[in-house]
Amino acid sequence: MSPISTDDLHRIFKNLDKNNNGLVCIHELYHLLDKIGIHTTLEEIEKLVGKTSLDYIDFYFFYDAMVKEKIAEQQSDDDHNLMDDLFKAFKVFDINGDGYISCEELQSVLLRLGLLDKSSGQDCREMIHVYDKNSDGVLDFEEFKNMMSVPISTSDSEI
Known part of the structure; x- marks a missing residue:
């Protein structure tokens, strides 16, 4: 108790x-x-x-x-703090501040972080497409939040 x-x-x-x-x-x-x-x-x-x-x-x-x-x-x-952190992360990816993350913005940030090689433009489009619920080609905050809440799974071959 x-x-x-x-x-x-x-x-x-x-x-x-x-x-x-x-x-x-x-x-x-x-x-x-x-x-x-x-x-x-x-x-x-x-x-x-x-x-x-x-x-x-x-x-x-x-x-x-x-x-x-x-x-x-x-x-x-704790939930409020998590939302604040997610919004701050969203703003990092939303380079132009328009409230959406485009393929180009996602690619730019991932390249700067060293998480993507330069030839992976199609990968960013596919990543956005998976979470882009309204099919507008960009991620809004709700879509980004959904993307960030998906647990990362690893297969046995990656371990």
């Missing part, structure tokens, strides 16, 4: 349950979240929890949901 064990979570719950009634009220939860850097309002917590206090089982599921939300946020940040 998370880096915190159920024993740790139980100890946290007991420390939050100041009056030992087996419940953690929204105010106590609010102060805990604030201390660990999750800034929210009492209203948001109450809306999320759906009541004014949590027993241990509710607290456990609340914590589990918070961890899953944090993981989802991290994944969203």
